[in-house]
Structures are given as structure tokens and as C-alpha cells.
Amino acid sequence: VLFGALRVVFFMKGKLILVVGPSGSGKGTLVAHLRAAFPSFVFPVSWTTRAPRQGEEASVSQSGKKYRFVTEEEFKEHAAEGGFIEWASYGGNLYGTPSSELLEPLAKGETVLQELEIQGVEQLRAKIPADKCAVIFIDAGSWDELKKRILERGAMSETDLEKRRARYEEESSFKTSAQYVIENPYGKLEDTKRRLEELVRSLSNA
Ligand code: 5GP
Numbered sequence: 001v002l003f004g005a006l007r008v009v010f011f012m013k014g015k016l017i018l019v020v021g022p023s024g025s026g027k028g029t030l031v032a033h034l035r036a037a038f039p040s041f042v043f044p045v046s047w048t049t050r051a052p053r054q055g056e057e058a059s060v061s062q063s064g065k066k067y068r069f070v071t072e073e074e075f076k077e078h079a080a081e082g083g084f085i086e087w088a089s090y091g092g093n094l095y096g097t098p099s100s101e102l103l104e105p106l107a108k109g110e111t112v113l114q115e116l117e118i119q120g121v122e123q124l125r126a127k128i129p130a131d132k133c134a135v136i137f138i139d140a141g142s143w144d145e146l147k148k149r150i151l152e153r154g155a156m157s158e159t160d161l162e163k164r165r166a167r168y169e170e171e172s173s174f175k176t177s178a179q180y181v182i183e184n185p186y187g188k189l190e191d192t193k194r195r196l197e198e199l200v201r202s203l204s205n206a
Pocket of ligand 1: 088090
């Protein structure tokens with residue numbers, strides 16, 4: 001399996017575009033926009049142990065992602081078998097990208113776009129050649145601004161909010177190591193969509 005994966009990486013022809021940014025940065029909405037703008041891209045389906053949000057299983061929700069919702073046992077079994085090219089724990093839940101859904105399209109020369117948190121980005125950066133992998137950071141400003149957006153999306157307990165804040169600090173520190181930063185100021189979403197779309201088009205030659 002390892003040899004197979006290495007061989008795929010060696011012959012990789014496609015481009016991997018990773019989108020990162022703190023919770024509430026608008027990342028989900030922006031990725032949903034990219035999904036519509038670039039229907040020829042591959043958007044890998046992540047596995048997660050978190051519970052689906054309302055309406056999430058039926059379609060791609062406002063989170064911009066389609067997930068496969070699994071139990072912790074199923075997730076860990078798949079991880080032990082080497083089924084994920086990267087996986088991480090976030091907010092008490094596990095998230096991972098299946099190796100095949102990422103490597104196979106890249107080997108065929110397709111553009112793959114994945115939205116994920118920073119531990120996953122680090123793992124992918126260690127595995128994918130730098131010239132095949134672009135990281136875009138969505139910057140939505142201060143924690144106070146973000147907190148407002150997170151709470152607009154639905155109620156959240158103080159404990160969960162505190163966890164998100166700690167994560168915000170961590171994710172924000174990643175900004176300096178991303179190749180591209182897209183600012184998403186409050187109330188300027190349409191403009192951000194346009195700038196992000198232009199950047200992604202230039203990265204993918206789509
Ligand atoms: P949410 O639960 O809000 O959908 O996602 C929580 C966080 O997990 C987000 O930062 C999202 O980008 C990240 N995430 C989603 N899928 C994956 C994945 O496959 N791998 C990793 N490492 N993070 C993911």
C-alpha cells in the first residue's frame with residue numbers, strides 16, 4: 001500500500017489546492033462557491049465522527065462540504081488500515097481524507113480541492129511535492145469578529161466557544177506559512193468570492 005501511494009505521488013500530474021482558515025471565517029461558504037464555479041474539480045469526501053448538522057446529510061450544506069458520517073470505531077479502523085492520507089482531531093471529533101480520493105485524481109492530472117484544518121495541511125505538505133500543492137488561508141480578521149459570525153450560525157456553549165477560540169489562535173498562526181492569503185472582511189462576501197475564484201483559476205489553469 002505504501003509503495004503504491006509513493007508511486008502515485010511520484011507520477012502526480014494534478015494540482016492539490018488546500019483551503020484553510022479559522023472556524024467562522026466563511027471558509028465553508030467560499031468552498032461551496034468554488035464547488036459551483038469549478039464543477040470539474042474533485043472535492044474529496046472527508047470522514048468525520050461528528051454528528052451531522054441539520055439538513056447536512058441530504059446535500060452539501062452551508063459548510064460547503066459533503067461528509068461521510070461514521071462512528072469512532074469505523075474511523076479508527078480505517079485509520080489503522082492506512083486508509084487516510086491525513087487525519088486529525090478537531091473540537092473533540094475526528095476528521096480525515098481518504099487516501100484514494102486524493103491520490104487517484106491527482107495521478108490522473110485532475111485538480112483536487114480540499115478544505116481542512118491545519119494539522120491535516122501539515123501532514124499533506126509532508127507527503128505531496130511542494131510544486132503540486134497550494135495552500136490558501138482565509139483571513140476573516142479578529143476573534144471578536146469571528147465570534148459574532150459563529151454565534152450567528154447557531155447557539156454554542158461557552159466551553160465549545162472557548163475551544164474554538166483556542167483553535168482560532170492556532171489556525172491564525174498558520175497565516176504566515178500559507179502561500180496565499182485571501183481576506184474576507186465582514187459584509188464583503190461577494191467580492192471575496194470573486195477574488196478567490198480568480199486565484200483558484202490561476203492555480204489550476206481551469
Ligand atoms: P466542521 O465540523 O465545522 O465541518 O469542520 C471542523 C473543521 O474540520 C474545519 O476546520 C474543517 O476544515 C476541518 N475538516 C473537515 N474535513 C477535514 C478533513 O478531512 N481533514 C482535516 N484534517 N480536517 C478537516
